Amino acid sequence: MNYKKLIVDSGKRMAGSGLTVETWGNISVRDPETGLVYLTPSAMLYDTIVEDDVVVCTLDGKIVEGTRKPTIETEMHLSVYRNRAEVNAVIHTHPLYSMVYAAQGKDIPLIIDEAAQIMGDVCRCTEYALPGSQELADNCVKALGEKANSCLIHSHGAVCVGENMEGAFKVAKVLEVTSQIYYMIEATGGKPVGISDENIAAMQDFVKNSYGQGK
Ligand SMILES: [Zn+2]
Known part of the structure; x- marks a missing residue:
């Protein structure tokens, strides 16, 4: 697998998806064989x-390849990998509807089936911390916990994770659609009914064990 190409292609994909604008956001992938992490460069x-x-670095932040400065959120990416062995891709975006809730410090509940199936847990919003700070990295690790595949960074954006890049993009798109639906429900004076814990568990089990070709 050419992980550098994957980062280049994923950057274009993120920019084209509307999930972030200009140079904001950042992406990384971990090679599960070497443990090395590939990161987007800062402000390009x-x-x-x-x-x-x-930029390629070890899990403790030692740069082993590349001449560019890595994303200022490098410590956030590395902290997530250190805490979640099954995660091999992290995408940080600034998506519009998710930001509506991030700016209010609110969580996004699992109000639709797609969210219940792949987001792992409620998308929790962190406390405020400055961009690029260790505090922001620690807050994200805490908000993701053991099983959430997304979190909101207070007044800033979203972090989405997956076992691979496809999985992380899927979470990023579903999080933004869920936020948009949540916004529309609230904007029209409604309230989501919600999905029971039992049904969420049943869907997560189905996706893990039965959904898809060849399962
Ligand atoms: Zn950001």
Whole structure:
């Protein structure tokens, strides 16, 4: 697997998805074989990034390849990998509807089936911390906990994780759609009914064990 190419392609994909604007957001992937982490460079437009701009570092932050400065949220990415062995991709975005809730310090509940199936747990919003700080990294680890695949960073954006890049993108898209639906429900004076813990568990089990070709 060419992980540098995966980072370059994923940057373009994120920029094209509308989940972030300009140079904001950042992406990383972990090679499960070597344990090395591949990160987007800091403050570069995603359509200009080439493979040589990707920064490669160890789990404790030692840069082993690349001449660019890595994303300022490098410690957040590394902290998530250190805490969650099954996670191999992390996407940090600034998506519009999720930001409506991030700016209010509110969580996003699992109000639709797609969210219940793949988000692992409620999308919790962190306390406020400055961008690039150790505190922000620690807050994200805490909000993700053992099983949530997404969290909101207070007044800032979203972090979505997956076992691979496809999984992390799926969570990023479902989180934003869920936030948009939640916003529309509240904007029209409604309240989501919610899905029972029992049904959430049943759907998560189905996705894990039965859903998809060849299962
Ligand atoms: Zn950000």
